[in-house]
Amino acid sequence: MDQNPAFPETQHQSVTFPQGLTLDCGQHLAPVAVAYRTYGTLNAQKSNAILICHALTGDQYVAERNPETGKPGWWEYLVGPGKPVDTDKYFVICANVLGGCMGSTGPRSAHPDGSGRPWGTDFPQVTIQDMVRAQKMLVNHFGITRLFAVIGGSMGGMQVLAWATLYPEAVFAAVPVATASYHSAQNIAFHEIGRQAIAADPSFHGGHYWREGVRPERGLAVARMTAHITYVSEIALTRKFGRKLQHAEGLSALGDQFAVESYLQYQGSSFVQRFDANSYLTITRAMDLFDLAADHHGVLGDAFKGARTRFLLVSFSSDWLFPTAQSRAIARALNHVAANVSFVEVQSDKGHDAFLLDEPDFHQTLRGFLAGCAEHAGLA
Amino acid sequence: MSAPRKIRVDLELIAGLVAPGSRVLDIGCADGTLIDHLFREKNCDARGIELDMEEVQRAVTHGVPVMQGDADTELVTYPDNAFDYVILSRTLQAVEKPREVLAQMLRIGTHAIVSFPNFGHWSLRLQLLTTGRMPMTAGWNRMWYETPNIHPCTISDFFALCKQDGYIVEDWLAADEQGARTPWRRSRRLANLFGEQGLFLLRKA
Numbered sequence A: 001m002d003q004n005p006a007f008p009e010t011q012h013q014s015v016t017f018p019q020g021l022t023l024d025c026g027q028h029l030a031p032v033a034v035a036y037r038t039y040g041t042l043n044a045q046k047s048n049a050i051l052i053c054h055a056l057t058g059d060q061y062v063a064e065r066n067p068e069t070g071k072p073g074w075w076e077y078l079v080g081p082g083k084p085v086d087t088d089k090y091f092v093i094c095a096n097v098l099g100g101c102m103g104s105t106g107p108r109s110a111h112p113d114g115s116g117r118p119w120g121t122d123f124p125q126v127t128i129q130d131m132v133r134a135q136k137m138l139v140n141h142f143g144i145t146r147l148f149a150v151i152g153g154s155m156g157g158m159q160v161l162a163w164a165t166l167y168p169e170a171v172f173a174a175v176p177v178a179t180a181s182y183h184s185a186q187n188i189a190f191h192e193i194g195r196q197a198i199a200a201d202p203s204f205h206g207g208h209y210w211r212e213g214v215r216p217e218r219g220l221a222v223a224r225m226t227a228h229i230t231y232v233s234e235i236a237l238t239r240k241f242g243r244k245l246q247h248a249e250g251l252s253a254l255g256d257q258f259a260v261e262s263y264l265q266y267q268g269s270s271f272v273q274r275f276d277a278n279s280y281l282t283i284t285r286a287m288d289l290f291d292l293a294a295d296h297h298g299v300l301g302d303a304f305k306g307a308r309t310r311f312l313l314v315s316f317s318s319d320w321l322f323p324t325a326q327s328r329a330i331a332r333a334l335n336h337v338a339a340n341v342s343f344v345e346v347q348s349d350k351g352h353d354a355f356l357l358d359e360p361d362f363h364q365t366l367r368g369f370l371a372g373c374a375e376h377a378g379l380a
Numbered sequence B: 001m002s003a004p005r006k007i008r009v010d011l012e013l014i015a016g017l018v019a020p021g022s023r024v025l026d027i028g029c030a031d032g033t034l035i036d037h038l039f040r041e042k043n044c045d046a047r048g049i050e051l052d053m054e055e056v057q058r059a060v061t062h063g064v065p066v067m068q069g070d071a072d073t074e075l076v077t078y079p080d081n082a083f084d085y086v087i088l089s090r091t092l093q094a095v096e097k098p099r100e101v102l103a104q105m106l107r108i109g110t111h112a113i114v115s116f117p118n119f120g121h122w123s124l125r126l127q128l129l130t131t132g133r134m135p136m137t138a139g140w141n142r143m144w145y146e147t148p149n150i151h152p153c154t155i156s157d158f159f160a161l162c163k164q165d166g167y168i169v170e171d172w173l174a175a176d177e178q179g180a181r182t183p184w185r186r187s188r189r190l191a192n193l194f195g196e197q198g199l200f201l202l203r204k205a
Helices: A128-141 A155-166 A185-200 A202-207 A217-231 A234-240 A259-272 A277-289 A324-336 A352-356 A360-376 B009-015 B033-042 B053-061 B071-077 B098-108 B122-131 B155-165 B188-194
Strands: A014-017 A032-039 A049-053 A091-095 A147-153 A171-177 A310-316 A340-346 B023-027 B045-050 B066-068 B083-089 B109-117 B167-175 B197-204
Touching: A014 A128, A032 A128, A049 A128, A049 A155, A091 A128, A128 A155, A128 A277, A147 A155, A147 A360, A155 A171, A155 A277, A171 A360, A185 A202, A185 A217, A185 A277, A202 A217, A202 A277, A217 A259, A217 A277, A217 A352, A234 A259, A310 A324, A310 A352, A310 A360, A324 A340, A324 B071, A340 A360, A340 B045, A340 B053, A360 B053, B009 B033, B009 B083, B009 B109, B009 B167, B009 B197, B023 B033, B023 B098, B033 B045, B045 B053, B045 B071, B053 B066, B071 B098, B083 B098, B098 B109, B098 B155, B098 B197, B109 B167, B122 B188, B155 B167, B155 B188, B155 B197, B167 B188
Parallel strands: A049 A091, A049 A147, A147 A171, A171 A310, A310 A340, A340 B066, B023 B045, B023 B083, B045 B066, B083 B109
Antiparallel strands: A014 A032, A032 A091, B109 B197, B167 B197
């Protein structure tokens, strides 16, 4: 890995696959590094492994302090000893996605041409399926032939669906949460605002910002601000901020007059400290490209033909980014092939973010579902 | 989750109609008690649909595969002959289109098991005759303007529908309010008068 003043490198646990992998775009990417964390103990039969898939800006630090931000693991409500995903029982794996910036191969990794420069915008466009293929190499590396469960929310949920369609035999139970089988026009539109904001930042330098030792912080912050609005519900924003003023004295069009503005600016500025702009471009595009039905002649059910995986779909009532209707459509497609489906809409007013927050109904549901599956898998 | 749990008498009666090891869909399965029972006691691959989200959550929390959905709209999403038995227990009278639901049940399953409260029971007839008001009993206990039971029928009505739509009644019986078997089995007329519930096992002709 090259050193660059703009990107202080943290060492992440990873495994490198020199043979690499052939991507959906046709390009062969080698070598491929997959950064990961594990929790709990793999049993002798290697039958108790759960893979957690992270969302757009998530990482592998699912159940421990993130070494870069110092914040707790992003799913500590859910993953840990005695938690719904119980690390006393299960061996939990979480990997940074291909194209990410937390140790897995991505735009920030060294270009294999030996020049020492990073891939940058030359990094091939990866897909959700490519991310899953990289995870599969990691799972194989552990000698695991069948995962007991694959669990993920939002983009993580897309990966769960991709797992269930690419490697149905390797997934006993699948839990796609707050997700969809395709990225809607509205979702793509919001992503495009973010990408345009990054591209419009003078520090972007056509994606070669590392050369200048700068980062397109303004653009990336605006991208994050826009995205953040889509993660929360109107009611949650109103409850938190209402029309509260930040600075009552004086009036100006720019600057944080309202509390909600300074909140968003904080969200934006803290994000740029930990995320690479080119990774953001790559991963948002991967999400936009996701359309499971399109890969199966427009029939979503065909993606799951013959599926023996047990599914739990979860949506949140106030999620307008990945609304319940999207999860229901997946449930129906699974019914179409008589798959084993549980589907729950959790009542929450917290919007899309609810999947990351303290939602006891969701956590109880997941705990029970896993317990039931463990019994069917002979793990109980 | 180990020792066989005691289940409601009417559910036990239904479970008795299901062959071991079969594929079962329970529509309106509530908290999934019957599904769990069929899995544990009969080794069935059973799952359910339930309208009430709280019940769905209760079921899934107990490890029972249930999806939230409406019988009137969800059944069309299943393929033909996906199940050996499709069960609709005490729900037929509450769906929007009972005839269509029944047709869907026998499309996606080779057998349908249907139970419903019998509106032909003598006490209902007597109440209507003597008071001129909609009857109220233990089973029919909501006022007409708020009852979810929008399509009441009698055991005789149900036999007529089966005949009309060409379903074979493989087995049937009348039951009391708790769902226990009653002795009116061999006379349809008496069953219609004294049975508080009808339970039918149907298949396509």
